Amino acid sequence: MLNRTKLLMAAVLVAAPILACGAERAAHDPDRPNVLLVTMDTTRADRIGCYGYAGGTTPVLDRLALESIRYTRAFSTAGITPVAHASILTGLFPYQHGARVMFGSVEHRLGEEHPTLGTALRDGGWRTGAFVSAYPASEEFGLGRGFETFDSGVRDELRDEFRETPPRREGLWLDQTSVDAQRRGDATVDRALDWLAAGDAPFFAWVHLFDPHDHTLVPPAAVLERFGVPADGSGTRDQAYDPEIYFMDQQIGRLVGALKASGRYDNTVIVVTSDHGQGLGDHGWFQHRLLYQEQIHIPLLVKPVKTAGSNPGVESALVRNIDLFPTILALAGAEHPVETEGSVLPGIAEVAGSAGSAGSAGSTGPRIAYAEALIPLDTYSSPRLPKQQWDNLHMIVEGPWKLIHHAVTPSNGELYHLEDDPGEARNRWESEPEVRERLLGRLRAMGALHVVVKSEGEGTVDPEAERKLRSLGYIGG
Numbered sequence: 001m002l003n004r005t006k007l008l009m010a011a012v013l014v015a016a017p018i019l020a021c022g023a024e025r026a027a028h029d030p031d032r033p034n035v036l037l038v039t040m041d042t043t044r045a046d047r048i049g050c051y052g053y054a055g056g057t058t059p060v061l062d063r064l065a066l067e068s069i070r071y072t073r074a075f076s077t078a079g080i081t082p083v084a085h086a087s088i089l090t091g092l093f094p095y096q097h098g099a100r101v102m103f104g105s106v107e108h109r110l111g112e113e114h115p116t117l118g119t120a121l122r123d124g125g126w127r128t129g130a131f132v133s134a135y136p137a138s139e140e141f142g143l144g145r146g147f148e149t150f151d152s153g154v155r156d157e158l159r160d161e162f163r164e165t166p167p168r169r170e171g172l173w174l175d176q177t178s179v180d181a182q183r184r185g186d187a188t189v190d191r192a193l194d195w196l197a198a199g200d201a202p203f204f205a206w207v208h209l210f211d212p213h214d215h216t217l218v219p220p221a222a223v224l225e226r227f228g229v230p231a232d233g234s235g236t237r238d239q240a241y242d243p244e245i246y247f248m249d250q251q252i253g254r255l256v257g258a259l260k261a262s263g264r265y266d267n268t269v270i271v272v273t274s275d276h277g278q279g280l281g282d283h284g285w286f287q288h289r290l291l292y293q294e295q296i297h298i299p300l301l302v303k304p305v306k307t308a309g310s311n312p313g314v315e316s317a318l319v320r321n322i323d324l325f326p327t328i329l330a331l332a333g334a335e336h337p338v339e340t341e342g343s344v345l346p347g348i349a350e351v352a353g354s355a356g357s358a359g360s361a362g363s364t365g366p367r368i369a370y371a372e373a374l375i376p377l378d379t380y381s382s383p384r385l386p387k388q389q390w391d392n393l394h395m396i397v398e399g400p401w402k403l404i405h406h407a408v409t410p411s412n413g414e415l416y417h418l419e420d421d422p423g424e425a426r427n428r429w430e431s432e433p434e435v436r437e438r439l440l441g442r443l444r445a446m447g448a449l450h451v452v453v454k455s456e457g458e459g460t461v462d463p464e465a466e467r468k469l470r471s472l473g474y475i476g477g
């Protein structure tokens with residue numbers, strides 16, 4: 001409020017020049033809702049307290065959930081960072097928005113023709129800022145469009161703040177807040193808090209936190225000890241996972257605390273989700289990229305503004321990360337610049353002035369979730385992935401059924417009944433031919449199986465990009 005008053009006074013004192021350059025924003029109502037979008041990298045829903053985890057990882061999110069709609073059946077579109085984030089920001093499946101791999105012989109950048117949450121809210125008069133914690137969420141993948149401030153910490157003027165990546169070593173790396181291609185959540189939130197304090201409303205802030213992704217940057221020793229992990233750096237990657245989630249939760253708490261302290265909490269839409277989960281040994285894989293539930297089922301909390309008419313609660317309908325684009329615009333009362341595949345989440349009351357949308361895949365039958373992993377086409381797919389998963393994988397979920405089509409070797413296809421078999425242990429590909437053929441038919445009709453491979457030479461690896469990806473543990477094939 002103070003900032004706005006100051007600005008108004010400045011405008012009165014030097015009216016002509018200030019109004020001339022600030023006319024666009026001044027035309028918009030400063031009381032329109034703010035939006036805070038937090039994406040937690042590599043965070044499994046089943047490691048979060050309000051999703052049933054007893055490990056004490058998320059006191060902040062558990063409190064936030066009491067004022068939010070908590071979605072119990074939310075799906076990502078991919079198990080890798082840039083592809084999932086492109087879906088969150090555009091409301092489109094990967095085969096629609098075009099960013100389908102980390103790097104390789106198919107496109108890895110979000111197409112410039114697609115509006116994003118950044119462009120739509122900026123064009124609507126919101127002040128836009130993104131604060132990301134790692135290279136895979138950076139401008140390199142086309143995720144920066146629309147953000148007046150894009151603070152990735154890995155490029156341009158911020159590069160100097162990052163030390164050279166030390167040689168990889170075993171154990172946990174203590175006492176660092178940033179290395180070449182990623183930074184710890186506290187460093188990112190410091191930047192976001194500065195930005196929040198420096199400007200007026202309405203704002204759209206996207207904060208991306210990377211802590212649970214790997215064991216390169218770990219929380220301070222006191223947090224490790226709280227979870228029984230040795231504070232001397234001798235712990236393992238898996239031991240670091242819960243303390244990393246706890247540390248990230250604490251950083252989200254700093255954001256929530258700042259909004260409350262500045263009186264903006266009630267008028268801020270807060271969305272917290274993850275881009276994907278983590279294998280942690282399930283289905284023979286410790287990291288992410290595959291399409292099993294531990295990697296594709298995501299947590300999702302949506303706290304509307306106090307007056308929006310949406311009540312806190314639990315929603316068990318199937319939803320997708322692509323639904324966030326139309327939902328956030330609806331809650332903010334912003335224009336939908338384009339029809340998207342995603343639709344406004346169930347349980348959300350729209351602010352007057354926004355329109356709904358419906359996509360092609362959703363309109364031809366019951367609502368589905370879709371995800372993909374084009375593993376042989378991605379330079380950074382690990383050669384250590386389980387052999388049967390070395391394929392172009394396309395997932396569709398409809399009702400209780402989940403099908404994973406293996407495009408290269410279709411006979412390796414998988415079909416699970418998620419209610420009877422939540423651990424995806426019993427493949428019913430052979431025993432349920434009718435379900436299988438119906439879901440395969442939907443995948444084909446959606447256009448999801450169409451993959452455009454670049455011509456020779458277009459897929460040459462940029463050495464700087466390769467160095468960054470390697471420092472994050474991605475190993476080129």
Ligand SMILES: [Zn+2]
Nearest residue numbers: 041042081275
């Ligand atoms: Zn990620």
